Amino acid sequence: MNLFDLDQWREILHVLMANKMRTTLTVFGVFWGIFMLVVMSGSGNGLENGAMEDFKNTASNSFFMWAMPTSRPYAGFRSGRTFDLTSDDVDAVRASIPEVRVVAPRAQLGGFRGGNAVVRGTITRYEPDLPVAYNGDDQGGGEVTVTRRLVQISVSVEIMNQATNKPLWQRSGLMVEGDYDPGQEAQGREKALDKLVTNIVEGAQSQW
Numbered sequence: 001m002n003l004f005d006l007d008q009w010r011e012i013l014h015v016l017m018a019n020k021m022r023t024t025l026t027v028f029g030v031f032w033g034i035f036m037l038v039v040m041s042g043s044g045n046g047l048e049n050g051a052m053e054d055f056k057n058t059a060s061n062s063f064f065m066w067a068m069p070t071s072r073p074y075a076g077f078r079s080g081r082t083f084d085l086t087s088d089d090v091d092a093v094r095a096s097i098p099e100v101r102v103v104a105p106r107a108q109l110g111g112f113r114g115g116n117a118v119v120r121g122t123i124t125r126y127e128p129d130l131p132v133a134y135n136g137d138d139q140g141g142g143e144v145t146v147t148r149r150l151v152q153i154s155v156s157v158e159i160m161n162q163a164t165n166k167p168l169w170q171r172s173g174l175m176v177e178g179d180y181d182p183g184q185e186a187q188g189r190e191k192a193l194d195k196l197v198t199n200i201v202e203g204a205q206s207q208w
Contacts, residue, residue: 010021016199057109066085066127067083070082072143087194087197087198117204118160119159119160120161120184126153128185129149129151131150132149132179149179151178151191152175153192154174155196156171157200158170159168169206171203176193177192178190178191178192178193179191
């Protein structure tokens with residue numbers, strides 16, 4: 001087709017005017033297709049941007065668990081009953097999923113958006129090797145063997161309400177301890193950190 005052939009354009013115009021309904025429906029179909037393409041493309045990009053905004057402060061290899069009402073009866077209990085996860089469930093997750101490196105409770109206040117709390121803290125003192133149990137005579141100059149040691153951690157910690165940027169709970173000089181067998185410092189540190197997490201969770205719960 002020669003774009004500059006005037007006779008061909010007159011023929012096309014004649015055909016279009018002779019079939020007005022078909023021409024109108026065709027134009028509407030083309031317009032509607034382009035419109036829906038733009039809408040769907042914009043919606044997809046908006047959904048992607050919204051999801052990325054929600055998760056921008058969340059590690060890509062993390063996930064969260066929370067309790068929901070039961071959906072069916074079990075062991076004599078009715079459906080729809082509610083329950084809360086506790087610190088004991090942390091140990092159950094560690095035992096069931098050995099690939100998980102860190103399991104910790106999370107405080108969430110009054111709604112998903114704008115109500116979350118964040119924990120901030122500073123380690124002010126760390127003692128990894130305090131002897132607490134001995135074998136032998138430590139008074140008469142004989143040989144003494146340390147049979148138990150202690151990790152001691154002191155922190156200053158606060159729970160901030162992100163919606164108001166005000167502290168919900170604060171504790172300065174919070175000290176936690178974990179004992180361990182000689183050579184097993186990691187074991188004592190884990191005990192101390194578990195106690196620290198428990199203290200923080202109990203502090204958050206005291207404000208609810």
